[in-house]
Amino acid sequence: MELLERQTQLEELTRHVREAGTNAGEIAFVGGEAGAGKSVLVEQFTRQAGRGVRVLWGHCDALQTSRVLGPVTEVLAALSAASGTAGAPSLSREQLFSRLLERLSPPNPLSIVVLEDLHWADEATLDFVRFLGRRIQRTRCLLIVTYRDDELTPAHPLRTVLGELTGEHAARLRVDALSLAAVEQLARGTGRDARRVHEITGGNPFFVREVLSAPLDTVPETVRDAVLARLMQCSVAAREVTELVSLVPGKTELSLARALLGDVGAAADEAVTRGLLRYHDEALAFRHELGRLAVESTIQRARAQGLHQDILRVLVERGADLSQLVHHASHAQDVKALLEYAPRAAQHAAHAGAHREAVAHLATALRHADSLSAPERARLLESHATECDTTNQVSACLESANQALTLWRELGDTAGQARVLLLLGRQCWKSGETTLADGHVAEAIALLETLSPGRDLAAAYSARSQLAMLGKRVAEALEFGQRALDLAVASGDHAVQAHALNNIGTTLLCSGGQGGIEKLEQSLAVSLEHNLQRHAGRAYANLVASLVPQRSRLAERYLSEGTAYCEAHNVEELLPFIRAWAARLALNQGHWEKAARAAARELERADALAWERLPGLVALALVRARRGDPGVEAILDEAARFALPTRELLRVGPVAAARAEVAWYLGDLKRVAEEAAAGLEAAVGHRDPWIQGELAYWRRRADPALQVDPELVAEPYALMIEGDWEGAAAAWQQLGMPYERALALADGPEEALRESLTILESLGAGPLTAIVRQRLRMAGARGIPRGPRASTRANPAGLTSREVQVLALLVRGHTNSELANRLHLSTKTVEHHISSILEKLEVHSRTEAVAAAFGLGIVKAGAAGEASGAGGR
Ligand SMILES: Nc1ncnc2c1ncn2[C@@H]1O[C@H](COP(=O)(O)OP(=O)(O)OP(=O)(O)O)[C@@H](O)[C@H]1O
Ligand SMILES: [Mg+2]
Incomplete structure (x- = not known):
C-alpha cells in the first residue's frame, strides 16, 4: 500500500x-x-x-x-x-x-x-x-x-x-489528515466523487479507505456504515468469527476462537480477504480499532454477555492476564468472577506501581460489592481509599475511607478504624483542612492506645509528628516523633523509623534547632539501607525544602542527588515537590530564567494538587515581581485562595511574604503591613525563623517603630531589621543569595547603593532597581549608569522587541520561512534571531523556548491554543 x-x-x-x-x-x-x-x-x-x-x-x-x-x-x-x-x-x-x-x-x-x-x-x-x-x-x-x-x-x-x-x-x-489532492489520487478509478469523500471523511485516511472500498452504491456517511457494509457481505461463519474478535480488545488468539467456534480456518480467511480482520502470528485482529468498535456495536447485549462469559471461561483456564479477566467478567456481568479477579488485579497493579489501574479495578469491584460481608466490604473500601491516596484522588479517597470507617465502627474493629482515620487525616491535610486532619489523627492514637503498643501506634505517633511538623508546632512534633521512633525501633519497623526521623529532623532544621540535618540524614540512611524508596525520596524532599532558604549550596547537592534518586527509582510522587523547590532555589541564587521555567513547567501539570503547586506559584510570582513583569497578582491570588484558609504558617507565610514584597514595590505601605501581619498571625505559637524573618522584615519596612524579637527571626533578616545593612549583605553573600544582598545594600550609603545597582542590573531586576536609582539620586550621586533601552528592559530575559515578535510567532508554530515572510526578513536573519532567543532564554530547542516564553509571561497563556503541530505541546 x-x-x-x-x-x-x-x-x-x-x-x-x-x-x-x-x-x-x-x-x-x-x-x-x-x-x-x-x-x-x-x-x-x-x-x-x-x-x-x-x-x-x-x-x-x-x-x-x-x-x-x-x-x-x-x-x-x-x-x-x-x-x-x-x-x-x-x-x-x-x-x-x-x-x-x-x-x-x-x-x-x-x-x-x-x-x-x-x-x-x-x-x-x-x-x-x-x-x-x-x-x-x-x-x-x-x-x-x-x-x-x-x-x-x-x-x-x-x-x-x-x-x-x-x-x-x-x-x-x-x-x-490527507489533503483533497491525496483523496483524489486514492479515489481514482473507484467511480466515487473525491470531493464528497473528502468532505465526509475530513481526509481521515482510515475513513477514506473504508469509504472508497465499501461495497455500497452511495458514499457511506460514517465509518460504521462503511465497515458494516463489508460485514454484511460475509458468510454467517465469517461474521461469527468477526463478531467474536470484536469482543476482545487487542488480538484474539486463534486457539481461543477454535475453543469457542470449532474450526475457524476458512471463516477467518474470508474475514481477512474482505478486509475486516488480519492475521497477527497465531492470532486475529481487526485491521483497525474503529472497525472493531463498529462491529461490536451491532451485537445485541444479551448475546454479547453470553459470549463474554464463554471467553472468560476459556481465558481463566489458560491463566490469562488479570485485566483481561476483569474486562470480560465485567461485560459478562459475572459478579462472582468480578469480585474474585478485580481485587487480585488491583493488588497486582499496585505492586507494579500502576496505582491508577489499581484504583480502577477496586472501583469496579466496589460497584458490585453488595453481596459481600461487612468485613470484606470494609477491606475493599479501605484498599480503594489507600490507592486513591497514593494517586492523589482526594475526594474519592475521602468517600471510601468514610464508608470504611463506618463499617469498622459497626464491626468494633479498633485497628481498622485507626488505619482509616490516619488515611482521612492525610487527605484532610492535602485539601487544606488542617484542623480536621489533627482531629482524625488524635482519634486514631486514642483508639490504638487501648491496644497493646506496636507498629500501628508507632505509625500513628509519627503521623501526628508529621502534622505538627507541617504546622510548625515544634514541641509537639519532637515529642511525638520521639515516641514513634522509640516504638518503631522496639518493633523493628524501619519505615516508621525513617518517617519519624524525618519529622524530627525537618522540625529541628526549620525551627533553627540543632542536629536537624543529622536526623534527616539518618532517615535517608535507614531508607536507603532497607530500600524504602518513598521514604528515601521523602528524606531528600524535606532536606531540600528545609535547606533552600538557609543553605543554598547544601540544598543544591541534595536537590541533584534527590532528583537523580527519585528518577532512577521512579518515585514520581515526590518529584513535583522537589522540582518546585528547585524553582525556589534558582530564584534565591539569582537564576531567574531557570526559576521561571522550572516553575512554569510544574504549574502546567494538570494533576498537581493545590499544595504541591504552592512553592512553584510563589517562585514564579517573585520572578515576575522582581523583574517588574505583569501577571503577578493573578498568580498570588491563586496561591492565596488555597493557602490562607489553612491558616498554616508553612502555606500562609511564603504567600503573605510575597504579597507584602509586591505591595512594597508598588509603594503601598498599608498593604505591606496588612499582608505581612496576616502571615505573622499564622506564625503565633509556631516557629520557622526563615519564614518569620521574611515576614517580620516586610512588616518592619511598613512600620519602622515596630519591635521585633531578634530571637524569632533568622540572622540575615535580624541584621536587616536592626539596620546593619553591611552585616546583612555579608550574610546574604555567604548564603549565595544576590537579590537579598542587593536589598540589604539598598539601605546603605552611596557606595553600597552603587554595588546594589550593579547586582540588580545583572539580575534584570525592575522595581528595586528603580528604587535604588532614586536613592542614589537623592544621595546626590553623579554619573549613575543608565539602564538598558526601555523596550529591552520591559522584556524579561533581555529580549529585544524584535525577538519578542519572533518568539510570539514561534509559539504559534510558524516555520522559519513563514516567519521570514511575515516579518519581511531573510531566513538567515530569522535564524539569527532564533539562536539569540535560545541563548538569552538559556534553552536548546524551539519547543523549550516556547515553554520558557509562557513561563516568563512573554506571551500570554491564551496563545497556547493557537500553537499548532510543530511546536505543539
Ligand atoms: N498516508 C496514507 N495514505 C493512504 N492511506 C493511509 C495513509 N495513512 C493511513 N492510511 C490508511 O488508514 C488506515 C489507518 O491507519 P492506521 O491504522 O495507521 O491509523 P492509526 O493512526 O494508527 O489509528 P489508531 O489511533 O486507531 O491506531 C490504514 O490501514 C490505511 O489504510
Ligand atoms: Mg494505530
Missing part, C-alpha cells in the same frame, strides 16, 4: 534512527487522531530500517482497565526471542526496567522500540517511558511512541509524560 503525504515524517524518522545508531538514542512521539495513519507510518518506516536493526513492538489495548506493563513485557519478550535468551517472567518492575535499558544500550546493536497507542497505557508503562526517556541519550535506541492526540484530555497522564520528555533528544511528529 502506498502511503500518501508522509514523506516528511519518514525522512524525519530516518534522521532520528541515524542519530540513534551513530550518536545518541532518541525518542519520537507520533501523534494524530484515530485512523490518521500512525501505525502504518511506523510500520512502513521500520520495514525500510535495514537488516542490522532490531525492531521491537509493544501494544496497549482498549481494555476496560489496561494491562499492567503489557507493552513493556511484550518488548522484553521480543528482545529475548531476537537474542535467543530466556524471557524473564518473574522480574520485579525495577529489574525489568533496568534489564531493558541494558539490552537497548551499547554494545548491543541498534534497536527501534515502538510502543503503540500509549493513550491507553497503564501508569507503570508510562513510568517505563519516563525511565527510558530520561536515559535515552545513553542508549542505542530509537523509541517511537504513538498516541491519539485527540484522546488526551487536559488531565490525561500521558500529557505529563510528554511535557517532561522534551529537549534535543525528544521529537514530536504529527500525522495529519
